[in-house]
Amino acid sequence: MTWVIAVCGVLLTAGAVLAVVRAEKGPSILDRTVALDIVVTTMIAAVALYAAIERRADVVPVLVVLSLVGFVGSVTVARFAAVEPEGEGRVRTREEVAAEDKARREAEESTEGGATDEHGGAAEGEVR
Amino acid sequence: MSLHPRRARPRPQWGTVAWLTVVWVLLWGDLSVGNVLAGIVLGLAVTTGLRMTPLAFHGRVRPLGVVRLATRFAIDVVRASFEVSLLALRPRYTPRGAVIGVQLRSHSDLYLTMTAELCSLVPGSLVVEAHRLTGMLYLHVLDVRQSGGIEAARRAVLDQEERVLRAFASDAELAGTGLPGVRA
Amino acid sequence: MSWDTVADVGSAICLLGGAFLAFAAGVGVLRFPDLLSRMHAGTKPQVLGLILVLVGLALRLRSGGAVWALVLVAIFQMLTAPVAAHMVGRAGYRTGKVRHDLLVVDELTNDLDRLRKEDES
Numbered sequence: 001m002t003w004v005i006a007v008c009g010v011l012l013t014a015g016a017v018l019a020v021v022r023a024e025k026g027p028s029i030l031d032r033t034v035a036l037d038i039v040v041t042t043m044i045a046a047v048a049l050y051a052a053i054e055r056r057a058d059v060v061p062v063l064v065v066l067s068l069v070g071f072v073g074s075v076t077v078a079r080f081a082a083v084e085p086e087g088e089g090r091v092r093t094r095e096e097v098a099a100e101d102k103a104r105r106e107a108e109e110s111t112e113g114g115a116t117d118e119h120g121g122a123a124e125g126e127v128r
Numbered sequence: 129m130s131l132h133p134r135r136a137r138p139r140p141q142w143g144t145v146a147w148l149t150v151v152w153v154l155l156w157g158d159l160s161v162g163n164v165l166a167g168i169v170l171g172l173a174v175t176t177g178l179r180m181t182p183l184a185f186h187g188r189v190r191p192l193g194v195v196r197l198a199t200r201f202a203i204d205v206v207r208a209s210f211e212v213s214l215l216a217l218r219p220r221y222t223p224r225g226a227v228i229g230v231q232l233r234s235h236s237d238l239y240l241t242m243t244a245e246l247c248s249l250v251p252g253s254l255v256v257e258a259h260r261l262t263g264m265l266y267l268h269v270l271d272v273r274q275s276g277g278i279e280a281a282r283r284a285v286l287d288q289e290e291r292v293l294r295a296f297a298s299d300a301e302l303a304g305t306g307l308p309g310v311r312a
Numbered sequence: 313m314s315w316d317t318v319a320d321v322g323s324a325i326c327l328l329g330g331a332f333l334a335f336a337a338g339v340g341v342l343r344f345p346d347l348l349s350r351m352h353a354g355t356k357p358q359v360l361g362l363i364l365v366l367v368g369l370a371l372r373l374r375s376g377g378a379v380w381a382l383v384l385v386a387i388f389q390m391l392t393a394p395v396a397a398h399m400v401g402r403a404g405y406r407t408g409k410v411r412h413d414l415l416v417v418d419e420l421t422n423d424l425d426r427l428r429k430e431d432e433s
Contacts, residue, residue, distance in 0.1 A: 009331075015335040015336075019337075019338045019341055022341045030403060031347055034341060038337055038354050041361075042338070045330060045365045049327060057376050064155065067388050068388065071388075071392040074396045075399050078399040151384065157381055217339060222345050248355060249393070249394060254348065256401040256402065268351075268352075
């Protein structure tokens, strides 16, 4: 019986790790949502595996709650997904972040001489 | 009697209350009078407090059709999962997908939803967009070659809808869709 | 060979099958080329894998009210996974994340374009 537990544990862990890799790579927010939904369902399977080994019935409400929360999370993200500008989904390297900070600071200094906005101005970007 | 949507007395939807009571009793695990009563009270509170459009179910449940739908669905789900797993694990093959539009026969919300749910869980297809007013269902097919072609995928969705209609639709609705051989 | 060992063996088989399907779902979501294909990997093996694991758990627990809550979890999962996939797919279409060049046939875009042209004319 112990080898069954070991094999199941390895398979579930490998599946979750691969889904997390996709969550890191995925070029858009929706890919990451799908990957994290898979991670949550794998967690449900892992908790069920633990309950089966130990024969405990009191962790079953955890399964119910996890299944509901996983679904609500991914539907909420899908509902509010806006159009991302090109290249926004990528994780930037340290040099790129420093270059962006420098460019932003220079832009702020150059516009400070012009009209100053109270409260930072209107909302920018698309709100869907 | 006022027809104003908010001033008219809301009639309790007993079908939904019954379903919520079943969910409550299943959560607690044992069938006792207290649980059933608490479930009914909570169901009434939820349906009157959070009001949603009531679902009009004019159909009738045919046992033979339901059994056929359930067994075919179970077989399809098992087959689907193994097919998609094989596709994921096969070393050098990337699947070529397609998005197809299927015009469903009936114009009811309930059957559209049921067909969409069943088609999403069954081999090869996933519902991407559903237009209620025209009765169109748009599906994404994972691998065109594995489903046997685009027309075969369309046929599979229409067959699924036919099984749903034969299980749950009333006689009048079935006659309206033009399906041959209505069995009692 | 008592019923206990039969149930244990059955539960072990179900748990193995469920874990294998969860692993296949993880591989699928990494390997598939497109957002819509990755959603397939997230819905189908996942649901059946979860049902198998829950059946294995029910065979181990074998009594008590917890088994009925497992039935509820399975029903919830089967009802809600297609809805989540549908909403993600629709959001993907509307925000342009779907790669149309990878699709063999794309009837949704054709119909939407036709409707938009009819609206403009």
